[in-house]
Structure formats: C-alpha cells, structure tokens
Amino acid sequence: MSKGVHRFALLVAGATFFLIIAGANVTSRDAGLAVPDWPLAFGQFFPKMVGNVFWEHGHRLVATSVGILTIALAVYLQIRERRGWVKRLGWIALGGVIAQGLLGGLTVKLNLPLVVSAAHATLAQLFFLTTVSLAVFTSRKWIEPPIEVRQEAPGVPLRTLCVFALTVILVQLVLGATLRHSATWDQTLPAGLLLGHIAGAIIVTLVLGATIATVLTRYRAENYLTRPALIAAGLLLVQLVLGITAYIARAASPSDPQPLNPMIWVTVAHVACGALVFAATIVLTLRAFRILKVERGAYALAAA
C-alpha cells in the first residue's frame, strides 16, 4: 500500500468536491452562458473575469485543474498500484472527467438544453463518487480492514440495503439536477418535478434511514461500519434542512432583481451536501462489501 497514492486520491476527491461547489455556483448565479464560446472564452484562455464570467470561467479553470489531477492520479496508480482493477478504475475516472468536460462544452454549444445540463450535473456526482471510491480502495483500512470478514447477520442483507440506498440517492440526484436546470432563478420551479424531488427525499430518508438503522443495530460494535453510517445520518439531516431552506429561498427568488443570497449559498450548499450524502453512502457500501459475505444458499432460502 502506498500512502502517497492514497493521499493523492484524497486530494483529487477533495478537489472534485470543490469543483461541484464551483459548478453549483454557476447554476445558482445564472452564469451558465456568461461565456458563450467553448473551449476558449471570448476567443481567449484568460478573459477579463467580471460579472458572471468570473463564475463560469472560474469553474472551467477549476475543472481543468481537476482534469490534470485526475491524469496524474491515473498515471500514479499505473506506476505504484499492484491491483489491476484499481488501475483500471483510475483510467475510468479519467474517462469520466473527459466526458464531463465534453458535456460541459455541449451545454454551451447548445445553449443549455435541459437534458444535457442535467446530465452534466449528474455525471459530476458520479465522477465524485469514483474519486471517493479510489480514495477508499487505496486506504489502509480497505487493504487491511481492522475486522475480520464474516457472514451477514440474518435478515435483509446490509449489502442489499446499501445498494438500494445508493440507487435511490442517484435517482434523487437526477431529479434534483433536472429540477435545478428546468427553471432559472427568476422563474417558478415546475410543480411536477418539485413534487417528484420531494417524494424522492422521503424515499431516500426511509431507505438510507433503514440502512443506517441496520448498521447501528446489527454491527453497533464495528466502527468500520458505524462511522460512515453515522456520518451519512448527520449529513442526511443537514440535507433535509437545507432542502426545505433552499425551497423557501428559491420560491421567493423570482421577486428579486438578480440572484441574491441567501438563495445562492443555500442552493449551492444543498447540492454540495447531496454530494457528501452520496459519498458517505458509497463509503459505507464499499466497506460493507469488503467485510460482509453472504452464503451462497442464503438468497435461495430467502426466495423460498
């Protein structure tokens, strides 16, 4: 295990989180088309950073930095990592960030069509998940877990609950991204998508809540699992409060003369916290798969 590789993977994950915040600012400030050309900005690499050009081009510069860091990580893994599948994941991450850059360019070239903008926002979260996963896989606690591998306790397998939680969070992120990009700050949010996102929040709370409860009841002595579960629980609560606050602020913004705080920071925080909930859940999921095994016949028994 290389500490250097792990620390670098953490750096890339951290930089990606910062990029998610930068991207969310672009949307909340309605800066998406402040730079109408791509990949250059007004035909230059470094335009005058005034008005919303600061946010849009600033986010492109952060994205470029993340792209360079991801290249470096992929090469670093290729050189220092012994596990072939981790090396491959490094190159998959690189493919993801390149695709994300191209999607970003497409949003500009096509004047922010909803489907492309929502896909850009969703892929950002999936790329973040990949960088977090790389940080997990290169950690000492993954390579040498502090507890022995054991059979899952009776009942609905925790691994299944974790995958289900990840899935509903992803669907909720897609709904949230589509909702955010379906109306600018001076327009009311479409009722159908809004209700769908609220329903999604309830489902995520129930499913992730059940997952966390399972961890805390069946594996309460195992910090390896309870720690990410408790972090996910805390983040989920914060996210629910941010969601309510974001809705209130966003409902009032059509009356404002321009995008203003608190609407900007609360909607950005809601996006960022959603990414952290996703990240905490993937850490829990990966760790659950690392140390828990299911007997071959267990699913057959459950079906019978």
Place this chain on the structure above:
Amino acid sequence: MFSKSARLWLGLIAAASLLSLASSCSNKEPEPGPGGPEGKAYTSKGDEGTISGKISFTGAAPEAKKIDTSADAACTSKSPNLMTEDWAVKDGKLANTFIYIKEGTLADNSKIGDYTFTAPSAAATLDQTGCHYKPHVVGVVVNQNISITNSDPTTHNIHFMPANNPDWNQSQVNGAAALTHKMAHAEVLVPVKCNQHPWMKSYVGVMKSPFFAVSAEDGSFTIKGVPPGKYTVVAWHEGGAKGTEKTMEVTVPAKGAATADFAFGASAALSGQPSSLPMLPALEVPMPMKH
C-alpha cells in the same frame, strides 16, 4: 465486488432513469402563436383608424429595488444607482406595458388572423446602456430586424429565450458593430437577458401584424393603421413570475379613433396573475435546443 444481482439492479435502475428522461423528450414543433396560419397580404383601404388610451396603476406602486452592480465596476461607474424597472409608475400612470390586437373581425367579416403583413424595413433598436436594456419593452413584426448595440464600456451577452423561435445567444464587446436578429414566429413576449449581468432584462413582442404599441412614461399609447372592425385588445405587463394580462373588446370605426384604457392594480402587481405566456408544463422535460 458487487454480486451479480446487485450489478443487475444497478444497471436496470440506471437504464430506467435514462429512458424516462429520453422518452419525455418530444420533437415539439414551435407553436404558431397568435396570428393564425399564413394568409393573404393585407392591403390598406384608406379607412383605417386608431386605438389609443392610457395605462394606469391603481393603489400603491411596488417600490423599485436597488440592483447590486458591484460584480462589474464598469456598470457601477456608469449606473451607480441602478434600479429595477419592472413597475415604472409615475403619477399613477404605468410605462412599459405591451398593448396588442390579439384577434378580431374586420368590417368585411374577415378575421385579422387571415392576413399577413410585411415586416417594416426599418429595424427596431435594442441598446445596452448603463448595464440595462433600452427600451425595456419593444415590439416587432415577424421577420423584422432588431438592431442590437452595446453602448457600455464592458462586454454584454444578449440571450433571447423564445418558446416559439430558436434560442439565440451572442456576446458583444464594447464598440462592436451592431448585431442583427429577427424571429420568424409570432410570440408574446420573448424575454431577453444578459448572462453576464443577470439583472438585465428586456421583453420583445413578436407580432404577425403591426397593431401593437408600448406605453410611454405617461402611460399613453397609440396603435395606428387599424382596419375598422371589432377586436380583442390585450395589455400585457411583466410582474411576478408570469406577467399579467388585461383584455378588452374594442370597436374601431372607419377613419375613427377608439379608446382603450387599462388599469393595473396593486393586487395584480403582487400576485402575478397567469398570463397567456406559455409556461413549462409541470412534468414535461423539453428536448435539446429548448430551455
């Protein structure tokens, strides 16, 4: 690492999500907008009249809000006290109201929508000055040119966001030549904004006929060259999220003048009663090319 069934579920959910997004896209043709299908060219008979009136505002007018222009020093320097202009009320009179003939029947029982009108050769103008658009509301006939200029010491970006016409987004540096744009489909009203300075807003009414006007500072307006007949006249004003409309039936006598006075009130300003502007349907996800 993941079991086969977990991988299968993840893949199915991802595919279902993508399919649901893709299937909700539709190749929606632009709606024709008010004015109806193509028809015969209108020829003046010399008996046209006018519709004129005043737009008033009853009750306490919403206060203009101060705009924070600190993000661009050039804007602060040229317009240190920039205020919103969505409700420009002076002595109880309301400016920037778009008044137009929506439909009607001429004296010879033909419909106004049966006719086509030649776009004026002179371009309408839209200037970016002091980091706001001048005029705030403007009307054009379909295919009439709009000449866009930048009189500010900063770069602007002009983004037309129509529902019935293609999206149009261009940047324009200080001192650049005028840009020209036109729209081929009638639409009431097309919002225009600057993505660099998000407080900048303008509205363009694209009409099939030249029978429209924008109220002045004193609330007055005049629509000239109206054939004698009975018409539905609409006064549209921005406000809230959707804008507000008032409608009136007006009879224009041959070579005569008809009056149409409209009143907007404080209740309309605050509630933003729905207008006939198209809104994004709640469950539809627009296809690429439309936002």
